[in-house]
Amino acid sequence: MAEFQEKYTVLRQEQLADDIFRLSLDAPKIAAAAQPGQFVMVRTGESLDPLLRRPFSIHKVIGETVALLYKVVGKGTRVLTSLGPGDSVDVVGPLGRGFDLDGPGPRCLVGGGMGIAPLYFLARQILQQDTGPNPPILLGARTRAELQVLADEFTELGFVVLTATDDGSLGHHGLVTELLDDILHRVRLVQVCGPVPMMRTVARQCDRARVPCQVSLETHMACGLGACLGCTCPAREGGYKHVCKDGPVLSADEVAWI
Ligand SMILES: Cc1cc2nc3c(=O)[nH]c(=O)nc-3n(C[C@H](O)[C@H](O)[C@H](O)COP(=O)(O)OP(=O)(O)OC[C@H]3O[C@@H](n4cnc5c(N)ncnc54)[C@H](O)[C@@H]3O)c2cc1C
Ligand code: FES
Structure with a gap:
């Protein structure tokens, strides 16, 4: 690459x-x-x-x-x-390795906080693939002030956006993960980026529903190039993944969620 x-x-x-x-x-x-x-x-x-x-x-x-x-x-x-x-x-x-673009559709994107950042690029790519009607994109943040502009930009792309905020100032009052269960039966892939507890919850929801899930991990990184081993995350199969080289996007079932 x-x-x-x-x-x-x-x-x-x-x-x-x-x-x-x-x-x-x-x-x-x-x-x-x-x-x-x-x-x-x-x-x-x-x-x-x-x-x-x-x-x-x-x-x-x-x-x-x-x-x-x-x-x-x-x-x-x-x-x-x-x-x-x-x-x-x-x-x-x-x-690093990005999201799987050839994976099955329809797919649901879930973003929390600054984890929303990579999803806009992904959403635009999905539109170019013309995979038919897309399920809602789920976006969560602490407050309306953090989320409104970003949510509007996904809406302008043509997606239905469901929002959740910690303080209830925009959309669902609570966690964005609470919006996912109602949608899971309609999708064949979930792609998620956000805080680790949120991604762990999404991974478990997807596991229960037998829907494949890809997570974009954020660890501390010193080099970003695979040279310093500062970005490890425990792998389910044992050992570690290097988030900068093996990821940041991994299949949720490759990660040993703690
Ligand atoms: C692959 C990847 C993609 C990222 N994408 C984005 C993005 O799109 N937008 C964005 O705002 N941030 C993103 N981050 C996180 C971003 O790199 C950190 O917020 C940034 O390095 C902080 O630098 P700083 O010097 O301001 O803070 P520092 O002074 O280095 O740290 C301030 C505080 O933030 C914590 N912190 C720093 N880096 C991380 C991290 N990676 N995970 C958890 N806590 C951290 C530190 O422990 C400390 O408490 C990403 C991280 C990774 C690994
Ligand atoms: S950040 Fe140095 S090996 Fe990943």
């Missing part, structure tokens, strides 16, 4: 909510090579602190523009917010 290390020009920095931003880059090589579910490693600033690149899912690919959706949680993501149009940013990617 082709991967590149280059400096790309920032086209846009959008603030979608208090601590959620979207960075659009003019990144033709990544745009041409990327598959939904893959990620990039971003050098967040020019100084040595933070030293390590940070991993981000490829959120959108439109023409030669690649967008990353990110939440400010620490130093690296805070530095990223200072980038504006015309600045350049050093990025390695696309990396």
Whole structure:
């Protein structure tokens, strides 16, 4: 798989909510090579602190523009917010294994929090495959402020979107996983990205319903290239998977959910 290390020009920095931003880059090589579910490693600033690149899912690919959706949680993501149009940013990617695009349909996408990021790229790809009517996309977040803009963008693509928020400010008041059971009988594949407890729950729901499930895992990553072994997750068959090389997308039944 082709991967590149280059400096790309920032086209846009959008603030979608208090601590959620979207960075659009003019990144033709990544745009041409990327598959939904893959990620990039971003050098967040020019100084040595933070030293390590940070991993981000490829959120959108439109023409030669690649967008990353990110939440400010620490130093690296805070530095990223200072980038504006015309600045350049050093990025390695696309990396890892993405979602199975040839898997059976209809498929249901489930996203929680920043796990929604890779699902937009995936949803656009599904539309191009013309697999017939799609079941609803399920999206969850803490509040309406975090979710509304993103949910609207999936709706604009033509999907029915069911939302859930922790505080009940948008859609179902509760967990997004509580929306899945009613839909599972209509789908042949579930593809999910979000916090580990949410993906563990979805994996169990799918297992009970005998519906295949793919999860996109987020672990701490130092290199993103398979060199440091810093991104392991326990495998059901024993041993470990390296999320950056074997994933980040894995079949849910490959993971030893703890
Ligand atoms: C494959 C992959 C794709 C990702 N995609 C996205 C994305 O699309 N959007 C997005 O906002 N974030 C994404 N992340 C998480 C993102 O990489 C981290 O939030 C980021 O590295 C934090 O950097 P920081 O310097 O701001 O925070 P740090 O100062 O490094 O950490 C701040 C806090 O966040 C915690 N943290 C950092 N990284 C992770 C992680 N990977 N998992 C759980 N907790 C973590 C730390 O333990 C610490 O408590 C992804 C991670 C992976 C592995
Ligand atoms: S992050 Fe270094 S091996 Fe995966």
